[in-house]
Amino acid sequence: MSKKPKPDLSRRDALLVGGLIAGAALAEPLIRLATPENFPAPDTAPQKQTQQNSPSDLPPLPPLSVIALNRLAYGARPGDIDAFNALPGASPAIQLQAYVDQQLNPSAIDDSVFDARLNSANLTPLTKTLAQLWNDYYVNITVSGIANYNLRLPPVTAVRTATILRAVFSKKQLFEVLTNFWHNHFNVFGWDYDYASATFAYYDHEVIRANVLGNFRQMLEAVGASPAMLFYLNNYTNRATGPNENYARELLELHGLGAENYLGTVPASSVPLDATGRPIGYVDEDVFAVAKCFTGWRVNDSSTQSGVVNDGTFLYYPAWHDAAAKTVLGHPIPANQAALKDGRDVYDLIAAHPGTGRYIARKLCRRLISDNPPQSIVDAAAAVFTAQKDAPDQLKQVVRAIILSNEFMTTWAQKVKTPLEVSMGILRATGVDFTTISDAFFWTFDRMGQPFFGCRTPNGYPDVREAWLGTMSLLNRWGLCNTLLGGRISANGVTWSVDMVSQTPTVAQTPAAIADFWIQRILGRPMYPASSRDAIVDFISQGRNSGFKMTAAETTDLVPRMVELIMMCPDFQWR
């Protein structure tokens, strides 16, 4: 059998420009049917061809306040756009800087109203230490002599509730958006009825949130030493006698260097060096060596080794560690290093590699700007990442550079909101008041394909529009608009409701005036194209001339349904 020639490294490298998807089994968001005539020969990297809408089809660039609140927050609450416009600064760009500097300093934001709401939700797992979580939700789950594994879930359930409350009510919106990004980047399936679910409050608070605006190198190690990740990617049993490569591979491919820097199974010795003298990417030999470096990184669990405390904390177990010399990314790891040193060397090497900077920068730009972000901003953000690799606020600086770029400010409608973003946006825009969340919400939400902490594969949910445009996903997205605002969600006997009639100013009495008020209120700008507004007015007029004064009964009936409809429109779905 003749094998295809070894991959041409320069071609792989060329593909970096094309970007790669963040999600499982979903490629770039392109709609262009290939025919034999226009399909490129297989040995040439095809040019990226994003489907082009002619300029007249795309909505115009909205005000910067709308861009910011839809990409750096989960949509605008009533008053948010006015607050943005009241920020100091002679231009929207300067106001954006003021907004971002506020948001990137979340501890200085007065969020006491939200804090009181969160406290009233009584999410006790959020108040516990790792050892307490382990004891209360991992160890002590026996009721009347029978293990009840449902008792492993309260921590992840509490984090889910807190995540929704924060997304809807907290003022620290950018922090929440970035927390979601990093949870997805370091994805752990949270509903395992095992180590991850029982310790998820620790993973959320001490591992992810503690590092969102911090240092990537520190974050890598916090993740790698957490019981949730140690269990999820099997490293907690990784030992010298037969290494388990699961964590090592995903550390390189998903957490650190990224698949865009994976060169396959070619010998490490054949990999060219970059300008800094490092191999330009990693190969399977690196995966095997990294797996050995992390042998003996365990959890203090119920395994029966002497000296082990069953409290869920991190355990370095020398007896399982492969102390032989290794080589990772061209760098020698000497034999018999001190405890933890092999793994920490790996984290250092990954965090310092320019390929990691490009990969993380591209992924952040994909979240904050567009599915295929311009290479200019990716390079600029990667330069900050690498230059600030030892800074305690490295990730804050990277994010700031991305947001204050021309690329951020001049891009719109290249992405569609994810199910999470659109549902939180509905709740924010209309002012639904709640502290508990019933299963009825999740019945519809989960069917859009993005259940909270529910991605089973380690690559997390895709962050490209193709993933969220399937018929089932869109249908449930529209259904969610109706469900959330239609009095169909109740929790603890209280129906989620919002009185849209009383929020409508009394001067708005005709269908046209009411529609115009709510379009501005929800979208912060006129609809595009203008004919969409006509369809909204036609709906609330119910086929009559739109100039008449609506009765109280008519507004009660029709205003909520019209608001639902506005939210189903493209102007609410773009980001």
Place this chain on the structure above:
Amino acid sequence: MAGARLTNIALASPAGVANDEILIVVFIRGGWDVLSIFPPLAGADRSYYEAARPTIKVPVSGTGAAIQLNSQFGIHPALAPLQNLYQAGKMNVVLATGLQDDTRSHFDAMEYIETGTPGIRATPTGWLTRHLSSSPGLDASLLLPVLSAGVQTPTSLLGDPKVIAVDTPSSFSFQGNWRYTNDQRMALRHIYTGNTWLDAAAVETLNALDIMENAAIGAYTPATGVTYPAGPFGDTLKTIAQMIKLDLGIRIATVDIGGWDTHQYEGTNPAGYLSNLLAIFAGGLAAFYQDLDGAGAQNYTSRLTMVAMSEFGRRFKENADQGADHGHGSAMIVLGGNVNGGRVLGSWPGLSAAQLYQGVDLAVTTDYRQVLSEIVSGRLGNPNIGAVFPGFTMAPLLGIVKARPAFNYTALIPSVLK
């Protein structure tokens, strides 16, 4: 690959003959451990196998013994539901299939397989999409030719404008206040009129909604005696069966089964994690086949082909966790009314150290595109393999399926069958 190459012309479909064949593509996500699923039973390879897998090997006899397919290979006992189909000539197995590319990344490998362009990440369409757009035998007026069972659409259908994603047909409805949902839908028809990708997706959804409502879909009762395994895989297969029986024109459907990334605790046979997963997999395929194997107008199996594949197999040597890490060579199952069944196909590369890929993995001797191309050309009547798999040239036929009579395909089968 050495040997004679067939021209596409040899398999050309007679012009104007509509093709009503149904293809179900089952993607086994995570990298299935083919060496535990199709274990070698005899010879030197058996010795290598037992040495490499002291705890997770499938025994030849006794508790949890493999079911023998032929003198050389067996199947895991949890695949018992498929044994009858194999013996009845409705199923075959192709061993040592996979990618002619050296990735051990799940996500690279899945993407390469599903785009149909190994080594190229940026391909804008899936292989099924290109089949649908290049097939001369597909009736363009079909209402719903392409079904993705589940919420997410797989990469193999990337860029297809007609695919609909459905999890359960009876819940494919527009939720809301019944008095106003029709008006809301009509308004959306007036609003989503642009030329953007978002407009296109919305219109596709509204169209699918109309069709599905018109079909008056209710709860589904499978054929008498058929029981699908509980859980998402059985449920999605049930959805596909229901959609096929609604006669909306389903020609291609995709379904996923996940959970195969067994780095750890495959379980000792016959109990354990892998056994449970295989029972769901095999039970699902067998139930689906039986459900569609009715008489007269209820017989769909005569035009049904199913193919099951994974992104790769797993490492030959087990790790210390009773699992195996990412490997290379895999296997494919082809099942249907017109399969040249009851055979183990493909060239077995052997398991000695010298025969393993890079000394550690089962090698690949059959490009996965060969298997799919034989189905696409032989059953689906699409001779344009160059469009479906650009740059790929078919090797001599393995003879996986019985060609539809028009193709004079059987005569081309060489004698490489085991």
